[in-house]
Amino acid sequence: DKVTIGVSVPAATHGWTGGVNYFAQQAIDRLSTTYPNVDFVFASAPDSPKQIADIEDMVATRNIDALVILPGDPDAMTSAIKQVKDGGKFVTVVDRQLSINGVENLYVAGDNPGLGANAAAYFKEVLPEGGNIVILRGLPIPIDQQRFDGFMGGIEGTKLNVLAHEFANWNRDDGFKVMQDFLTRFPDIKGVWTQDDDISLGAIEAIRQAGRENDMFVVGGAGMQQILQRVAAGDKLTPVDVSYSPAMIATAIELTTAHLVSNVQVSGRYILDSTLITKDNAARFLDADSPF
Amino acid sequence: MTASAPETAGKPARGFRIDLKTAGPLLALALLVLLGITLNENFFTYNNLTNVLARSSFIGIIAIGATFVITAGGLDLSVGSMAAVIAGVMIMVMNWLIPSLGIGWSVVLAGMLAGILLGGVAGVFNGMMITRGRIEAFIVTLGTMGIFRSLVTFLANGGTLSLNFQVADVYRPVYYDGLLGVPYPIIVFAVVAIAGEIVMRRTTFGRHCAAIGSNEQVARYSSINVDNVRLLTYILQGVLVGVAVLLYVPRLGSASSTTGVLWELEAIAGVIIGGTMLKGGHGRVWGTVVGVVILGLIGNILNLQSLISPYLNGAFQGVIIILAVLLQRGRRNG
Amino acid sequence: MTASAPETAGKPARGFRIDLKTAGPLLALALLVLLGITLNENFFTYNNLTNVLARSSFIGIIAIGATFVITAGGLDLSVGSMAAVIAGVMIMVMNWLIPSLGIGWSVVLAGMLAGILLGGVAGVFNGMMITRGRIEAFIVTLGTMGIFRSLVTFLANGGTLSLNFQVADVYRPVYYDGLLGVPYPIIVFAVVAIAGEIVMRRTTFGRHCAAIGSNEQVARYSSINVDNVRLLTYILQGVLVGVAVLLYVPRLGSASSTTGVLWELEAIAGVIIGGTMLKGGHGRVWGTVVGVVILGLIGNILNLQSLISPYLNGAFQGVIIILAVLLQRGRRNG
Amino acid sequence: MSSAEGTSASAILSASRISKSFGEIPVLFSIDFDIKPGEVHAIIGENGAGKSTLIKILSGFEQPTSGSISYDGKVVTLPPNGGAEAMGIVLIHQELNLAEHLTVADSIFLGRELKKFGFLDVAEMRRRAAEVMQTLHVNVDPDARINTLSVADKQMVEIAKAISRDARVLVMDEPTAVLSVGETQTLFEQIRRLTARGVAVIFISHKLDEIMELARRVTVLRDGQLIATVGTEALTPDSIAQMMVGRELSNLYPPKHEPDVDAPLVLSVHNLVAKGVKDVSFDLRKGEILGFAGLIGSGRTAVAEAIVGLSHRDSGAIEVEGQPANFTQVAQSVDAGLAYMTKDRKGKGLLLNMGLRPNLTLLTLKKHLKGGFLDPSSEEKALERAVRRFDIRARDATVAVGRLSGGNQQKLMLGKTMETEPDIIIMDEPTRGIDVGTKQQIYHIIAALAAEGKSIIVISSEMQEVIGLSHRVVVMREGRLAGVLEGAEITEGEIMRYAAGIKQSGHNDRISA
Ligand SMILES: Nc1ncnc2c1ncn2[C@@H]1O[C@H](COP(=O)(O)OP(=O)(O)OP(=O)(O)O)[C@@H](O)[C@H]1O
Numbered sequence A: 001d002k003v004t005i006g007v008s009v010p011a012a013t014h015g016w017t018g019g020v021n022y023f024a025q026q027a028i029d030r031l032s033t034t035y036p037n038v039d040f041v042f043a044s045a046p047d048s049p050k051q052i053a054d055i056e057d058m059v060a061t062r063n064i065d066a067l068v069i070l071p072g073d074p075d076a077m078t079s080a081i082k083q084v085k086d087g088g089k090f091v092t093v094v095d096r097q098l099s100i101n102g103v104e105n106l107y108v109a110g111d112n113p114g115l116g117a118n119a120a121a122y123f124k125e126v127l128p129e130g131g132n133i134v135i136l137r138g139l140p141i142p143i144d145q146q147r148f149d150g151f152m153g154g155i156e157g158t159k160l161n162v163l164a165h166e167f168a169n170w171n172r173d174d175g176f177k178v179m180q181d182f183l184t185r186f187p188d189i190k191g192v193w194t195q196d197d198d199i200s201l202g203a204i205e206a207i208r209q210a211g212r213e214n215d216m217f218v219v220g221g222a223g224m225q226q227i228l229q230r231v232a233a234g235d236k237l238t239p240v241d242v243s244y245s246p247a248m249i250a251t252a253i254e255l256t257t258a259h260l261v262s263n264v265q266v267s268g269r270y271i272l273d274s275t276l277i278t279k280d281n282a283a284r285f286l287d288a289d290s291p292f
Numbered sequence B, C: 001m002t003a004s005a006p007e008t009a010g011k012p013a014r015g016f017r018i019d020l021k022t023a024g025p026l027l028a029l030a031l032l033v034l035l036g037i038t039l040n041e042n043f044f045t046y047n048n049l050t051n052v053l054a055r056s057s058f059i060g061i062i063a064i065g066a067t068f069v070i071t072a073g074g075l076d077l078s079v080g081s082m083a084a085v086i087a088g089v090m091i092m093v094m095n096w097l098i099p100s101l102g103i104g105w106s107v108v109l110a111g112m113l114a115g116i117l118l119g120g121v122a123g124v125f126n127g128m129m130i131t132r133g134r135i136e137a138f139i140v141t142l143g144t145m146g147i148f149r150s151l152v153t154f155l156a157n158g159g160t161l162s163l164n165f166q167v168a169d170v171y172r173p174v175y176y177d178g179l180l181g182v183p184y185p186i187i188v189f190a191v192v193a194i195a196g197e198i199v200m201r202r203t204t205f206g207r208h209c210a211a212i213g214s215n216e217q218v219a220r221y222s223s224i225n226v227d228n229v230r231l232l233t234y235i236l237q238g239v240l241v242g243v244a245v246l247l248y249v250p251r252l253g254s255a256s257s258t259t260g261v262l263w264e265l266e267a268i269a270g271v272i273i274g275g276t277m278l279k280g281g282h283g284r285v286w287g288t289v290v291g292v293v294i295l296g297l298i299g300n301i302l303n304l305q306s307l308i309s310p311y312l313n314g315a316f317q318g319v320i321i322i323l324a325v326l327l328q329r330g331r332r333n334g
Numbered sequence D: 001m002s003s004a005e006g007t008s009a010s011a012i013l014s015a016s017r018i019s020k021s022f023g024e025i026p027v028l029f030s031i032d033f034d035i036k037p038g039e040v041h042a043i044i045g046e047n048g049a050g051k052s053t054l055i056k057i058l059s060g061f062e063q064p065t066s067g068s069i070s071y072d073g074k075v076v077t078l079p080p081n082g083g084a085e086a087m088g089i090v091l092i093h094q095e096l097n098l099a100e101h102l103t104v105a106d107s108i109f110l111g112r113e114l115k116k117f118g119f120l121d122v123a124e125m126r127r128r129a130a131e132v133m134q135t136l137h138v139n140v141d142p143d144a145r146i147n148t149l150s151v152a153d154k155q156m157v158e159i160a161k162a163i164s165r166d167a168r169v170l171v172m173d174e175p176t177a178v179l180s181v182g183e184t185q186t187l188f189e190q191i192r193r194l195t196a197r198g199v200a201v202i203f204i205s206h207k208l209d210e211i212m213e214l215a216r217r218v219t220v221l222r223d224g225q226l227i228a229t230v231g232t233e234a235l236t237p238d239s240i241a242q243m244m245v246g247r248e249l250s251n252l253y254p255p256k257h258e259p260d261v262d263a264p265l266v267l268s269v270h271n272l273v274a275k276g277v278k279d280v281s282f283d284l285r286k287g288e289i290l291g292f293a294g295l296i297g298s299g300r301t302a303v304a305e306a307i308v309g310l311s312h313r314d315s316g317a318i319e320v321e322g323q324p325a326n327f328t329q330v331a332q333s334v335d336a337g338l339a340y341m342t343k344d345r346k347g348k349g350l351l352l353n354m355g356l357r358p359n360l361t362l363l364t365l366k367k368h369l370k371g372g373f374l375d376p377s378s379e380e381k382a383l384e385r386a387v388r389r390f391d392i393r394a395r396d397a398t399v400a401v402g403r404l405s406g407g408n409q410q411k412l413m414l415g416k417t418m419e420t421e422p423d424i425i426i427m428d429e430p431t432r433g434i435d436v437g438t439k440q441q442i443y444h445i446i447a448a449l450a451a452e453g454k455s456i457i458v459i460s461s462e463m464q465e466v467i468g469l470s471h472r473v474v475v476m477r478e479g480r481l482a483g484v485l486e487g488a489e490i491t492e493g494e495i496m497r498y499a500a501g502i503k504q505s506g507h508n509d510r511i512s513a
């Protein structure tokens, strides 16, 4: 008989969440045709109260059997998600860990600290002698903090010197502005870690404008197509990227659907590693259709 | 934006005209409910409607405060950030008091008290800058919006402030339980709304707010202490933000730099949809309640259907907001 | 918000007093520059200052439009979303025209034309709803804010619209190059500002805007076509948003649902800091320019120092905004 | 204070050596003034003489720069912003002082609302408001919003508000400026009722006959100086005018030149129906001055506003210079040479927060364009001309118009209207709040314009003015033309008979010269 799956994700307020929305929609379209007896309810929310409202509505008015959720702010969402679970629904949590263990049936996780640590490892490797670097952070929210801590932990004990870090709000325009000012402020920068490809794109334009493309390199994160193409082309300014694919939402939806439809028992944790994308393996990550 | 003065005669203003203007928001609300019912059989269930009302209660309570501020010709852009900082401080206070007070209602009550106090203090600050400092309300509250937002980010160290789980469990019922099946948030919202309506219509304070918003000079010449009344509107707004946060914290059990983002816009929109004039002079608390509920229902209805791409939610919202106001204004020309 | 009438004396308004009120924003600007200089030696370099001015130009041009809208007693909250949708459509138009027009200036010019046209159309839409539909400007533009934002998200499929790389290379110089070392955005900003100042002060349109904002009824009795003038302010606003986007697109060659978020707030803040009254009736284009530059410098200075935790950026911003206005208003009481 | 306490002759309120400067501009010089219980004491003087300033000081709305005020024999500092009402000193401001969004009842009780159990006693306030309005014979719903009332009704609300207070000293700044004879008489009845109870009344008016009728003593101010305080029994209107203006005032009204009976019609109104107007027809000839008389709310303003396109016309035809004229925008009527000057200078006439220059030229900016741009020096010249022609006295030319004295605002508005160089001018209460000296000047200007071949409609509640100026007088009643008077018929009695509905001309007469 009919099965309804609710999918709740944060609104497309920047590149990565844009990708999440895109891949979720893709997966839903694909699975709806494969399984005509599965209905999907899809909602994206700009903040936690709205996201809680969305899942309340899914339960109260759409009778969902399972919920796939990428919580914008996991701490704020925990108790609301727990209610869904307590109501007997199958719950899949994506990317962000809830603040109570064992709420979800299935956890498809990205690895935020790993994203920072991977980038740090690369910096250590290419700048063994140390050097000045700057960091362009996202928004002051926990994910950003995890990535940042992962990175700082990774470069601990090296001679890498973080000159400054500022928030660029996961936004190209802010990436451009902050980088412009860092370039004004610091005559010697060897490396830039932006932890996000949207920010990188802005930073790159600022570096080009200043004509300092050859003095430094930029490492972002998430695997946006525009950056991947540069990496694949061997661009010296963006030698590598760190994957953190928004497609993890699709994986989560697929696993959940499989569980409900074919009674495949899925549960536990699926950690999607954050890996270093280089010129050599970039082709693996390229996807011409992705808007992200 | 009002039509020319001589349009209405002195006398027969009562019958037809006022009714239509009054009914405007209600009509929009009715149409929206009808839409909901046609879209989904579960829409008009007790569960769904209490869900919507309960979650509209934060914005609703804040918007009732905003009704007074706006009626008196002011504006408060800082309410969203203020809510965040109050939530953050409340959580910190409660966590911090656990060792001395233990897990239980006393901690929660202390936290509540702190929240309301802090709201009042924030209101005093806004109000003093505006009335004593004579700085445009838009600027003051834009400034404090940034300041409060920064403060909560700073307190949370860029992350999230979470309430101790055991305390959260004690506190939780304040959002999720209720009296005779009516959730507490709805009860509080209703009480604040009724009190607000009475204060607006049946007290000198409410009357003076309207007078000040309509013509400050006239109010002053009627020996109304304009500065004090205006200050009071900001304090009331602050306290009501505090009350809203009391209901918000048990729902999310946490606060972060994203808490309450854009609430100010939603609150002001609710007020204006409800028929209060942005330029001041005329306020309707019950209108605000209707306005806020309309906004809440829009989100709910969007979740009831799968026809509109989620990307276009904002467009749907925008169209409904304009239509809701068109319903009450459009007739003027007719 | 203005002080009572008798407070200021009738006459000596010219000498000391007016100078202070006029100088207010300039004084704040000067203090900010001084602060920048003490904090970082690179602050007062040609490069840094042109960087800041160039990137303030979008908001600046939009804010000049907002000065007219606000002076005439209106408000436009939709400018940020409008910018995003214009940028998105411009990029789509250019990408789409490449097969027929080839890579080159013709594509870019066609895109520019489309951008300005679309801005005008958006302005007509806002203006008609407000003047003919008689709906409060706040509501109309809050509605179109949501509609435009949704539209760009929809067009970009939730992601980013990117301009073809080769066209982007042709277009790039419009942001990055300049005349005699002055970047084009600054030149355009300056031209728009000077033209705006002249229009505000030396044309019937400017005078009519102030009259309408000051007292709509008096304007009507003075044979001013209130609706048309007001409509025109929204169209001008739309066209200027279009102009701003012409400079924005070549910078990064992309548009997404985050483009232009909160630009409306920044533009309005710039206008008010510059000394234009939010209630209408008095507008200063040059003040707006100063206000926008102040806002630009605040961000710049924050990035040039390490004393203030990045978490507190917003607080710093808020304090400076309030101080900037205090400088011009506070003296009143003295 | 031991001297005159208790005796009936002792002053309740007195001012001693009051001076006042706004910034560096002196406005009052060492004025002495007093008022006794049960007395009506009038203050007269030219526009800008300082009358309003003096009484604002006497009621606490302004603080004197030097000098002292005694109340009940004790030197006091009056609380600001109407706080003196609690002491029994109540002021009716010259400019309407009502919040447009409030209702009549709200306004009457604003600042001293009646309460029951801590909440507003709305029913009682409405009842009492209705009662006061009743005593003033004003037919206005206490629940009506102020912004739906006519200027005259608003003035009556102000009066109601003031007399409903427990006043011991009632100060009235030109309360009759927008009232017609009937309302004025009602007001006087109320004033007499109050003075009989021992209330002291300070009364400002430019209408000298009112002063003669009402006041026991008159204080004359000129340029901020006290000229004299004298008993009215010793005065004639001429001698008062002499004291005010400092010169002889013969011939307040210029001689009427004979109207040309064959002059072409410049304005014809046929069966006009609009809000407040029921089937009105009349003609206006070139060079003619046509007076419009009637009671408050009789529809004179409504006719004018419908003609120039300020309000919607339901039916009827209008011809200007023989051409059909269906103005929907004021601009069209101005372009056709037809100008209307409102009587509501504060709400509809002037931008109070702006200076004299932008106000003067607002209607005629096109005239000041040079190469497409406004030329301030040309505007400045226009202002100089207008200041000379209408004797506008602003002690500082850059001051916001809202700070001018009431009469000078009125003169500026006249100047603004005349800037359009209209062929047909409709003036609604043209001399509202204007002193006798300037009135004479304005009457001469009007007569001169007519002699030049301009046509003028004068809507006025001052019957003498209508009679003194007009070639013909239209009397309106309840939105219709009640009658038209010509030549020797134009008398106060005739006008009153038509206005009050005692007499009526044949239905739907075509009324023309
Ligand atoms: N607040 C103010 N600031 C500056 N000047 C003022 C102010 N109020 C009044 N004045 C000036 O004081 C003078 C006296 O004004 P006032 O209003 O007392 O005259 P008035 O005798 O009442 O005249 P009118 O008959 O026209 O009402 C005028 O020159 C006026 O411009």
Ligand SMILES: Nc1ncnc2c1ncn2[C@@H]1O[C@H](COP(=O)(O)OP(=O)(O)OP(=O)(O)O)[C@@H](O)[C@H]1O
Binding pocket: B005, B006, B007, B008, B009, B010, D150, D151, D152, D153, D180, D275, D276, D277, D294, D295, D296, D297, D298, D299, D300, D301, D302, D303, D311, D461, D476
């Ligand atoms: N636009 C309108 N809509 C409804 N009623 C109106 C309108 N304009 C005027 N009236 C009514 O028509 C009547 C005539 O008003 P109007 O102001 O024209 O009279 P008036 O003779 O000029 O009197 P006043 O002495 O007050 O100037 C009044 O009862 C007024 O309330």
Ligand SMILES: [Mg+2]
Binding pocket: D051, D052, D053, D094, D173, D405, D406, D407
């Ligand atoms: Mg006066």
Ligand SMILES: [Mg+2]
Binding pocket: D297, D299, D300, D301, D302, D428, D459
């Ligand atoms: Mg009239």
